[in-house]
Every structure is written in C-alpha cells, then in structure tokens.
Amino acid sequence: MIRLRGIQERALKELVDGMDSYSVFSLQMPTGSGKTLIGLMFRYSYGYRVLASVRTRNQLMPYVRDSVKFFSSIPSIHLNKGRVCLHMSTEDTELIRCSSCPNRLITVSALPDIAEKARSLLVRAVRETGINDPYVLVERLWSGKDPSTAVCPYQLFNFLDGSMLVCTYPFLIYPYLRVHLIRYRPEVLIVDEAHNLEDSFKTAWRSITYDAIARAREELREYESATGDPADEAHELLNLVESWFLGVSRRYGHVEEKVIRTEEYPEVVTDRGYGSLLEAYSSVVGRVVRYKKSRYRRRRVRFFNYRVLAFLDLLSKVYRGDEDLVLVLDKGRAELRRYRLRSLFSQLFGPFEGSKVILMSGTMPSKNYLVRVWGVPSEELKVIDLGTRFGRFRCRFEHGVSSKYEYRGDGMYSKYSSLVEKVYSGAAKSVLAVAPSYEFAREVGRRL
Ligand code: SF4
Known part of the structure; x- marks a missing residue:
C-alpha cells in the first residue's frame, strides 16, 4: 500500500x-x-x-x-x-x-x-x-x-x-x-x-549551415570514388544551395533570430528546373545513404546529404503553405521552426x-x-x-521603464531608481532587483 x-x-x-x-x-x-x-x-x-x-x-x-x-x-x-x-x-x-x-x-x-x-x-x-x-x-x-x-x-x-x-x-x-x-x-x-x-x-525541425553543405559535398566525393557512380546533378544542386545560403547570409549578416518572410524566400525554391533537380538529388541521396549504412556498419555515422535534402523538402512545403513553419536565420544557421x-x-x-x-x-x-x-x-x-515552493507572487508590469540599450541614459536611470524606491517603500520584506549589467546597476544605484 x-x-x-x-x-x-x-x-x-x-x-x-x-x-x-x-x-x-x-x-x-x-x-x-x-x-x-x-x-x-x-x-x-x-x-x-x-x-x-x-x-x-x-x-x-x-x-x-x-x-x-x-x-x-x-x-x-x-x-x-x-x-x-x-x-x-x-x-x-x-x-x-x-x-x-x-x-x-x-x-x-x-x-x-x-x-x-x-x-x-x-x-x-x-x-x-x-x-x-x-x-x-x-x-x-x-x-x-x-x-x-x-x-x-x-x-x-x-x-x-x-x-x-x-x-x-x-x-x-x-x-x-x-x-x-x-x-x-x-x-x-x-x-x-x-x-x-x-x-x-x-526548436528547429530542420536546419542547414555552410559547413553542412561543404560536408555534403565531401560525402558525395567519397561516394563517387568508392562506387564509381557519378553524382553530377547532386553537385549541381549543392552549388545552387550554397549560392542561396551565401546570398542569404550576405543579405542579412550574422544576425540572431531573424525571421525571413515567405515572399523573401530565396530563389532556390522558385528556380525553374529546381523540382526535377531535387528529384534527381533525392535519388542520389538514397544511394549515398545505402552506401554509408553498409560502409560504416556499427560505427558512428552522419548523413550530410540527407540533412540537406530533408531541409530542402521541408522548405518547399513551407513555401507552398503545407507546413506552418518559418525560416529563421540564427548565427550562421538557417532553421525551419514553428513560430506561432x-x-x-x-x-x-x-x-x-x-x-x-x-x-x-x-x-x-x-x-x-x-x-x-x-x-x-x-x-x-x-x-x-496547489501552490509553488516559494509561495505566491504578485506580478506587476511597468510600461514607462526599459533597459533596452537605445533607451539607456540619465532620464531612464532616474526613472528606474524612483521605481525601485517606490517598490522598496511598499515592500513588507527585502527587495531583490536584478539589472541587465554592472553598468546599469551602478547608474541606477547612484541615483537612489
Ligand atoms: S537493432 Fe533494433 S533499432 Fe537497430 S535496426 Fe534492428 S530493430 Fe531497429
């Protein structure tokens, strides 16, 4: 019992x-x-x-x-x-x-x-x-x-x-x-x-990086030299993906979490002939996967061309509106994520x-x-x-203050310090105030 x-x-x-x-x-x-x-x-x-x-x-x-x-x-x-x-x-x-x-x-x-x-x-x-x-x-x-x-x-x-x-x-x-x-x-x-x-x-469903494209190309070369099976169309597609990736990175730079709108999607999805190239690529990837599965049996293995293909497949679905995801650029990585x-x-x-x-x-x-x-x-x-470990809290939002970098300055530091004073004067016990940086804490503290 x-x-x-x-x-x-x-x-x-x-x-x-x-x-x-x-x-x-x-x-x-x-x-x-x-x-x-x-x-x-x-x-x-x-x-x-x-x-x-x-x-x-x-x-x-x-x-x-x-x-x-x-x-x-x-x-x-x-x-x-x-x-x-x-x-x-x-x-x-x-x-x-x-x-x-x-x-x-x-x-x-x-x-x-x-x-x-x-x-x-x-x-x-x-x-x-x-x-x-x-x-x-x-x-x-x-x-x-x-x-x-x-x-x-x-x-x-x-x-x-x-x-x-x-x-x-x-x-x-x-x-x-x-x-x-x-x-x-x-x-x-x-x-x-x-x-x-x-x-x-x-979190991202599928993602791609410049390094992954380069590794996919190496993987193709290894496959070609081991099997003698030429993979020209796969190389062609990787070239297209690479120039798309470089174009996007150039346009937006090394940004954090930039959501790219569907109408700004790169030509890789809309390029004429892309559909048949993707089909040919998909068949090469199938052969590469089979080759690697038998070559690297019982060893750690990664499938770079498969990852590129999975990303492109999903990107096409998002572009057509079949999947509710967004394309996000995040520190050198293009990701497809849920957003809403x-x-x-x-x-x-x-x-x-x-x-x-x-x-x-x-x-x-x-x-x-x-x-x-x-x-x-x-x-x-x-x-x-049934409650929390630390009891109940009241949450209060203050619209007039912000620690955003562009708003920082004398006026905002003073507003912050008067807010901290107001909270402190009404608090039953001690107050913990958390600042985004040492400098911010120093500036607010100086005005208290
Ligand atoms: S060993 Fe297990 S996990 Fe691996 S393929 Fe066979 S059934 Fe699947």
Whole structure:
C-alpha cells in the first residue's frame, strides 16, 4: 500500500474527479512534491494506458526510480534508436529502419516472456546498482553481446510495459519521430515540466549551415570514388544551395533570430528546373545513404546529404503553405521552426484525439496564458493550483521603464531608481532587483 502525501492525494483526487468532464488539466504543484508518482499512479493504481513525456534524458530517471521503488516494475521507455541500435549509431535516427532487421524478429518472436524476464532483470539492476538512467542500463546489460544474435534494446524497452510508456520531448514534438507515439493511443498523456513545452515547440525541425553543405559535398566525393557512380546533378544542386545560403547570409549578416518572410524566400525554391533537380538529388541521396549504412556498419555515422535534402523538402512545403513553419536565420544557421504559439496545443496534441492531457509543473503558466497564447480550449481545461515552493507572487508590469540599450541614459536611470524606491517603500520584506549589467546597476544605484 502506497502512502501518498496530502498534496499528492489532493492532486490525484482533483484529476480523477475531472476525468469525465475535462480533457486538459493544468497541474501546478511545488517542485519536489512528487508529481512523478502521480503520473505512475494513473497506470499502476487506476489502470489507464499512459504516455509520459519529459524534457531530458535525466528526467527519465525519476520514472524508472519511482516505478521500481513503489511498484516493483519498470515502464516502457521509448529510447533514441540512434543511440542504442545494434547496427548503427547516428543522430539521423529516422534513417534507421527496423522492419526487416533480424534483431527485431529475434525480440518480437520471444515476446511476452522476454519482456517479463527483462522487467525482473532491470528491477533487480536498478535496486542493486542504483542506476536509473536507461541508457546506462543498456550499455551495461548489452556490453559484450553479439549484435548478430542479440535482442534489440530499442525494441525490448518499448515492450516492457504495455500500458505505460515514457519518452523525451523530441519524440512528442517532431512529426518525423512521433508516429510511434500516436499509434500507441494513450488514454492519459502526461507532459512533465510542461512550462518547457513552449521552448521545445519552437526548436528547429530542420536546419542547414555552410559547413553542412561543404560536408555534403565531401560525402558525395567519397561516394563517387568508392562506387564509381557519378553524382553530377547532386553537385549541381549543392552549388545552387550554397549560392542561396551565401546570398542569404550576405543579405542579412550574422544576425540572431531573424525571421525571413515567405515572399523573401530565396530563389532556390522558385528556380525553374529546381523540382526535377531535387528529384534527381533525392535519388542520389538514397544511394549515398545505402552506401554509408553498409560502409560504416556499427560505427558512428552522419548523413550530410540527407540533412540537406530533408531541409530542402521541408522548405518547399513551407513555401507552398503545407507546413506552418518559418525560416529563421540564427548565427550562421538557417532553421525551419514553428513560430506561432497559438497553434501549440492543436499541433502537439491534436493527433492524440480522445487522450486526456495533463500538463504539470512547479511553474505552470496561468490559465489565461494557456488559453490565449497556447490555444488550449478553455471549456475543456481544468486548472489545479496547489501552490509553488516559494509561495505566491504578485506580478506587476511597468510600461514607462526599459533597459533596452537605445533607451539607456540619465532620464531612464532616474526613472528606474524612483521605481525601485517606490517598490522598496511598499515592500513588507527585502527587495531583490536584478539589472541587465554592472553598468546599469551602478547608474541606477547612484541615483537612489
Ligand atoms: S530493430 Fe533494433 S537493432 Fe534492428 S535496426 Fe531497429 S533499432 Fe537497430
């Protein structure tokens, strides 16, 4: 019997009571008050089919630790294939195709016994070693195994528990990685530390740099000399991409986060003949990928031409209006990112139709923000606010002051110092004022 803390009981009751009437929950609970256990209770005590998503690899560990500690079990974990595959180590995870892999067959044909055995083995390993990091567990348990006959860790970790799956944000966010999770059809989808969702939502889907184009050209040369297969059209396309990239960089310089409007998109998308060139390039890239997969078997490998192709494909979709992304120049890198936060909720959770979504954090945004900025439907949203670790704060906006560089000067420093005095005179306790630089703090301080 698990003894929950009072705050955990309240949170669970509010969530479970709201399941029939609401489909989205915003759970605000102080940091360290045991939100992970609440997520696990939905699976192990209430029998829901749960998907829990965390931001980083480190945040997977509490799910492993608490399920072993409280339920003597271990959830399924959607590992990064590119890190645990027995045949390839790569950041281009989507290029690892499992359907005809013999290790997949070995694993699937040994189910469900092998999942049962793996669960006990992993529970024991976590208890005895205190290691909660699934990637370290894979390294330890698979070290020295013959890759031609071994069970696949990626597949096995996905089958550990049929009703509880944990993954990191990228698998929830990137369309080319999330298919597996959508097919999983969770009844309850938990987003842990959900205040981070906004930043992750806006990270680049695909990007390109000058260096990546140069490496793609080297990769083509290596392919040509190893296979004797000429790749003239691919070189032609890379020349086009390179001159586009240089043109854009020249036009905007080494800027930070410059959003380029669709009508300013470079000629690479609109160039006549580009479509057929891209098609020819795509077929060369397919051959280059096959060549590298067999040449660099069981070694770390990167696919530069594939990255260029993926970027160009997506750029064309954005240009045609098929994808709601923007092209952003950021310190020498051209990126395609989501930009409009208003569609955050529908884009991320729309495909999980019928799932109850629980957004939880120690610092959840307000209801107003979730509805008006993230686009959460207000009639479906239940807010459960169980406080923060540091109590409640009142937030006040002052429109008349700014620390923006061009506004700095005598007048603005004086305005700042009178504001600090006003806040100080009305404060019950001490005041912490944070300045953007030493100089700014000195100038304001001098006028106090
Ligand atoms: S089944 Fe496993 S070993 Fe085979 S390709 Fe997929 S991840 Fe790699």
